[in-house]
Amino acid sequence: MKGFKQFLMRGNVVDLAVAVVVGTAFTAVVTSLVANIFTPLIAAIFGKPDFSDLTFKINGSIFRYGAFINSVIAFLSVAAVIYFVVVLPLRTLAERRARGQAVPEEDLVLTDEARLLTEIRDLLAERRSGA
Template sequence: MLKGFKEFISRGNVIDLAVAVVIGAAFGAVVTALVADFITPVIAAIGGQPDFSDLSFTINGSEFAYGHFINAVISFLIIAAAVYFLVVLPLEKMLKQPDAASSESDVRACPECLSMIPSEANRCMYCTSVVGPASAAPAPAS
């Protein structure tokens, strides 16, 4: 039982995920501090309110601190923008780089699943059906 647990913990993806969670939490704390200490006061200075975290209203003795919610939304938007512009967008651009070995003329549609496959392929990489040579005429239907 302990051997299986040790193997599970020793996997690279588990360790990578743990590191990502810790770094993500630290990044979240930095962004929250940035929002609370710099961005919120700038926005509040324009609107005339010194700090969003002081904004609240009371109903029947219950206080609703909507200013903290505004700070949390701003923090979320900044974190989402940072992840998008620093991780997602560069990754999409990297994946869209044209491969030197392939071009539009080097692919064709699989007759079974209509996925685009290399014209030299003998088997579809998506549905695994056997496909004939690209230049061969289709077999007559019976």
């Protein structure tokens, strides 16, 4: 039991569990956005919000290509939301940080360890410049 408890308490397992929960919640938000915003928008443009009734028959077999069209539209809508709401803003933020346009250092909240390391760095820099 001790080994199992250590396994569960490792940071990776907890991080993964949090990621799954947040991912599930985010999936609900994106699904709602697609169903309640993008699907009516598509209906306004194309005049039909649901293509699932589109079918054709060959030798008694029914091909529901409308359901496939719905799935493709849902996938493309979700992919667009993920890209424009998550990926693009994070990429822009990373580029700003790389160019030095990140949050000014004085606006960051530093831990005690970080403050101590900053003081040590500054003292070493003074010692080098004074020697």
